[in-house]
Amino acid sequence: MKLPRFLQIKRKYAKPEIKTHTPEPIGNKVARSPSGKGTYRTRFQIGKKKHTWFMRNILSQEQLEMIQKLRKLGVNAEKPVFEKTIGGNITVFYEHGETLHTVLKKLVDKKKKTQWKIVKKLALRQLAKELAKMHCEGIEHGHPHSHNLTWKRFRIGLIDFSKAIQRQINWSDANSTYSSFRDDYHYLGSRVLKFEFGMKLKEVREFFQKVVNNYPCTEQVKQKILEQITEDFQRAKY
Numbered sequence: 001m002k003l004p005r006f007l008q009i010k011r012k013y014a015k016p017e018i019k020t021h022t023p024e025p026i027g028n029k030v031a032r033s034p035s036g037k038g039t040y041r042t043r044f045q046i047g048k049k050k051h052t053w054f055m056r057n058i059l060s061q062e063q064l065e066m067i068q069k070l071r072k073l074g075v076n077a078e079k080p081v082f083e084k085t086i087g088g089n090i091t092v093f094y095e096h097g098e099t100l101h102t103v104l105k106k107l108v109d110k111k112k113k114t115q116w117k118i119v120k121k122l123a124l125r126q127l128a129k130e131l132a133k134m135h136c137e138g139i140e141h142g143h144p145h146s147h148n149l150t151w152k153r154f155r156i157g158l159i160d161f162s163k164a165i166q167r168q169i170n171w172s173d174a175n176s177t178y179s180s181f182r183d184d185y186h187y188l189g190s191r192v193l194k195f196e197f198g199m200k201l202k203e204v205r206e207f208f209q210k211v212v213n214n215y216p217c218t219e220q221v222k223q224k225i226l227e228q229i230t231e232d233f234q235r236a237k238y
Ligand SMILES: Nc1ncnc2c1ncn2[C@@H]1O[C@H](COP(=O)(O)OP(=O)(O)O)[C@@H](O)[C@H]1O
Pocket: 031, 032, 033, 034, 035, 036, 037, 038, 039, 055, 057, 078, 094, 095, 096, 097, 098, 099, 147, 148, 150, 159, 160, 161, 162
C-alpha cells in the first residue's frame, strides 16, 4: 500500500553508525511502565551533531537469546544495537520507538482521525503476522499490550520479553494450544483490539482467525481454538 505523502517518512538524520562511535550519554530520563518499574531512557550522542534515542535495559541471558531468536525468525522484536556487561549484568541498548499507546493517544488528542485509522489498519495487519510467526515457533510473548508494542517507521515492534516463554506445543490438542497462548490472546484482544482500537467481537474474531489460520494444525483444531478465544474475549471484564 502506498502511503499518503504526509505520512511518508522524512528521516532527519542519516542512520547512526553505532559501531564506529562510542555513544556518550548526554541526558537521562526515566520511562515508566504500567508495572511501575522504571526503565532508563538514555539519550546518546552518535557522531558530532547527530543524535538519537536509545533505551537501556538489563536483561537476563534467556531474554537476550529469546530476542535474538525472534529477530532471526523475522519478528520485529526490540533491536539491540549495543550491549555490554556492567557489573555482571547484561546491559542492552535498544533502538527507541514510541509505544503504540503514546502514538494512538497523541493522534486522538490532536483529533487526527484519518491517521489514527491508518495506524490501526497497518498495525492490525502486522500484529496478526508477528503473533503467528511467534506462536508457530511455540513462543508466547506473555503481555503484548500497547505499552509493550512500539510504532516506528510504520512498523509494529515488540518489546519487553520479560514474560516470554518457549513452549512445546501439541498442535493436535486445541485446549493445550489455546492455554499456551492464552495471555497473548487476552492482552491483544481485550487491551489492544477492544480498548485501544474499539473493536467489537466480530472484528476481533476476524483478527484471531488470521492468526490461527497460520498454525500447523487441522481445520477442526483451528476452529476450536478460535471458539475458546472468542469465549474468553466475551468473558473478559475489559
Ligand atoms: N525500545 C523502546 N522504545 C520505546 N519505549 C520503550 C522501549 N523500551 C522500553 N520502553 C518504555 O519503557 C517502558 C518499560 O519498559 P519495559 O521493557 O516494558 O519494562 P517493564 O514493563 O518490565 O517495566 C515501556 O512501557 C515503554 O514505555
